[in-house]
Amino acid sequence: xxxxxxxxxxxxxxxxxxxxxxSLPKDLxxxxxxxxxxxxxxxxxxxxxAACRARSKADVxxxxxxxxxxxxxxxxxxxxxxxxxxxxxxxxxxxxxxTDEILAMVVASIKTLRKGxxx
Numbered sequence: 001x002x003x004x005x006x007x008x009x010x011x012x013x014x015x016x017x018x019x020x021x022x023s024l025p026k027d028l029x030x031x032x033x034x035x036x037x038x039x040x041x042x043x044x045x046x047x048x049x050a051a052c053r054a055r056s057k058a059d060v061x062x063x064x065x066x067x068x069x070x071x072x073x074x075x076x077x078x079x080x081x082x083x084x085x086x087x088x089x090x091x092x093x094x095x096x097x098x099t100d101e102i103l104a105m106v107v108a109s110i111k112t113l114r115k116g117x118x119x
Contacts, residue, residue, distance in 0.1 A: 001105065003052055010045030010102065016095055017041035017074070020087075030086045037077035040070045044102065057113060064110050071103040 001009070021034040044067055051063035078096050081087045 014042040040073040043070045068106045
C-alpha cells in the first residue's frame with residue numbers, strides 16, 4: 001500500500017469514527033468514551049500525514065510511533081464501548097478490524113524503518 005492509499009484509508013477510518021460518535025447515546029459514559037475515541041481515532045490520519053512530511057528517518061519513526069499509540073488507543077476505546085454494552089460487538093467488529101489492520105501496518109513500517117536506520 002502506498003502513501004496516498006494509506007492516507008485515504010486513515011481518512012476513511014476517521015470519518016467512520018466521527019459518524020459512530022455522533023450516533024452514540026447521550027448519556028455520560030457513552031459521551032465520555034466517545035470523546036476519547038473521537039480524539040484518538042481522528043488523529044491517526046493527521047499524525048500519519050505529519051510522518052509523511054518528516055525531515056529525517058528518526059523523525060518519521062517518532063511520528064509513526066504516535067500513529068501507533070493513537071491506533072492502539074482507538075482499539076481500547078472501541079473495546080470499552082463493547083464491554084460496557086453501549087454498542088454491540090457486531091456493529092463495531094468491522095471498525096475494530098480496520099483499526100487493527102492499520103495498527104499492524106504501522107508497526108511493520110516502524111520495524112522496517114528501524115532495521116534500515118544506521119547508527
